[in-house]
Amino acid sequence: MTNSNSKTVFFVCFMAALAGLLFGIDIGVIAQAKDFIKQDLGVSDNVISWVVGSMMGGATAGALVSGKLTRQLGRKYSLVISATCFVLGALGCALAWNGTVLIIARIIVGISIGVASFTAPLYLSEVAPKSIRGTMITMYQLLITIGILTSFVVNTLIRNNTFTGAEGQIAANFLIPDISLSWRAMLGVTLIPSLIFLAGVFFLPKSPRWLISKGKTEEAKKILLKIRASEDEAASEAQEIINTVSSHTGRSGFAMFREKLNFRKTVYLGITLQLLQQLCGINIIMYFGPELIKAAGYTSEFAANVGTIAIGLTNVLATFIAIAYIDKWGRKPILIAGYSIMAVAMTGVAAFMHFNYSMAAIISVLVFIIAFAFSAGPVVWVLCSEIQPLEGRDFGITCSTGANWLSNMAIAATFLPLLSLLGAAATMLLYAVCSVLAIFLIIMYVPETKGVSLEHLEKNLMNGVKLRDLGK
Template sequence: MSYVSETGDILSIQAQRARRMNLFVSISAAVAGLLFGLDIGVISGALPFITHYFTLTSQAQEWVVSSMMLGAALGALFNGWLSFRLGRKYSLMAGAILFILGSLGSAMSTNLEILLLSRVVLGIAVGIASYTAPLYLSEMASENVRGKMISMYQLMVTLGILLAFLSDTALSYSGNWRAMLGVLALPALALLVMVVFLPNSPRWLAAKGQHNQAEKVLHMLRDSSEKAREELNEIRESLKVKQGGWALFKSNHNVRRAVFLGMLLQAMQQFTGMNIIMYYAPKIFQMAGFTSTQQQMMATVVVGLTFMLATFIAVFTVDKSGRKPALKIGFTVMALGTLILGYCLMQVEGGHSSGALSWLSVGMTMMCIAGYAMSAAPVVWILCSEIQPLKCRDFGVTCSTTTNWVSNMIIGATFLTLLDSIGAAGTFWLYTALNVLFIIVTFVLIPETKNVTLEHIERNLMTGKKLRDIGQ
């Protein structure tokens, strides 16, 4: 009895240690998500004041918004090499340092050129965070909570957006756009300190031949030594593929399928048009009939709050109901929301403005954001980190994350141009058509990966199963 009791106590202590370590990993990655969200959200409130300060044209405003996405694409592209060589931990550390430099540079900009350069630096940091944090979480989490942990990261992205909107609203009365941009340096400093204490990914360690160190990390993360050893054996099995990265991509048709699916998923996420609402929220509400800056900013805060609250749906359902049902529902909701929002804006453009139409526009915007927050926003990042084989994971996630930010840059740099050419209604109806297309793609191509280990997904992929079946 004594031996059984002692064994139970040891197992209980290990389980408690594992829970604490998983919590610390989640919180640290969540701070990276918070910074990601702050950078996305802050520009919408700061842009009207920056425009006035530097007397910007519509094209220059698009440059200010899209320069961060250019940097993010470069960061994601470069971080594939950085993450492979130095590991996920030191990639996050580099991102935190660049967050600090980009935030302070943006706040102290004396002309448009310095602001754009600082925004590119900030974008590189965002690209690193958006690449590394979901990948790191997917490699650290067990299969039964993997979706929840990555969704929690996305929840912190939405919290960052909301906090940016609240900060912008508070500072809008003084018009202090420098403070709006500079305050981001504080959470970046917190991330830098936390990353110092993070362990490296066991899968990255094993890929580098450091199997003993990988086993130690797995013992820290799993609630029993047996689970840690079983997982390490699965990782070793997946590492038997001799080629990796670009060479494996060129030689293996199944790997190419996974990489292209990841790129397609990220393009789908961006061309829903939802990030447009994040970047140009005050502009959209101005078109809907809200005339004062304070009215526009308060409506923007409501959007940010909706984004955060709706993400909780994904957090609590993605590992139970699954990834695919969330995408089907989300794309349907976004299609309906953009359809009605386009109608509202057409009425306003036609001179039929009313309080009811303005509030209906806010309601449809909230509906669109809710659909996005509970589906494409978190689920695409989850899937992209799950479907890539271990020996090609850095390359595959580099391709998908870079696609995300190139697509993001395209929509950010074309929105005002689209408004001028086809009008507000036509612009949102274009996104309606794209969301309908994405519903069809989800039925035909997207796999369900809930509660399946990364190694099992990889085996199904490499044996040639249809993409929609690799999670079975």
């Protein structure tokens, strides 16, 4: 690939992946802001629960409408809609004058996250060269982890410089003069990267695969010439896409789902992968990190903050493992290794919590984060964007992304009741069992897609090849 073309590919992929940074910041922000919001706005615990959960509800809605958006408007303009919602949501959160307005703003933020979590991996899978497709999609996950870490660090600084020292006591003469400005700064900080994202997406090319599916072949060829290593590679890929599109009937993804058993298999596989990603317990660590650290025996505010930042930093650094090796080792070996380590680590968390070995429990949590960050975190999104055939891709990824957000909501809602009913150790053990189940399902059904074109995967699928053999 020429230097000019490689720079173009990197810019395109980075700007699309920037949605992940906003996604990560918004995931990480609310845990440390919610007590400030409660005191400043004078709202009840019930309203705070709605503030926390409304973003996930909005994300589910955004994910479910994204299939129609990307099919009708294209991948690029769906990202424009997502970026616009990010800007509006960040402004709404920063300016909210009561709980209702804040909930509405958080729903708007959630919609933007849902659209981005659907569209960004899809767009990256269709634009990136097949030799680095996994790496480019993983960049999206890396920026999510950087966003989470950024929110943890910034929010900890704000909290530590707003609290007088004793938990629950808030001063008005520290770094930020009052709690109202503190939480508004936490929630409104995404406005800056949101504006950068909104400006940048207008410079992104449209997806060549979407253009060809809409009969705009010449425009697609011009774009491929800019983002491929040579004219021969661009022409060959264009012809492969044209051949695939020529066999399509123009039916909707849902119609294809009803008619084609082979397509139903990849839809079910995508849903299963996303459910397994959530059932391992990762977002419990992210959403309830401070509570888990305290449950492990570290009860001070300082320890919880340091532990939360350590979780975020570990998450970022371990994602670089996936970036370095996903297109070398392949998707399937990385997933199996990751879930194996997660099962052992979460079992360790359960055992060490039960026997009150606090430091060992925290170390096990960090090992779990490392395993997730190089495997299930990025690789599930990569696979879900690769395995669906072009004609039903929007529908298939709608189903898998929707499953991710619905299970995310369900697990977040059931964690504290499970903790109360079973205790911390038994709850962690339950998540470990889910990782063991994942290993068997991956071995039986997940294909290796490393270095394989999307069109070759689709051809094998439509010819009735077994799911685990689609990449052969």
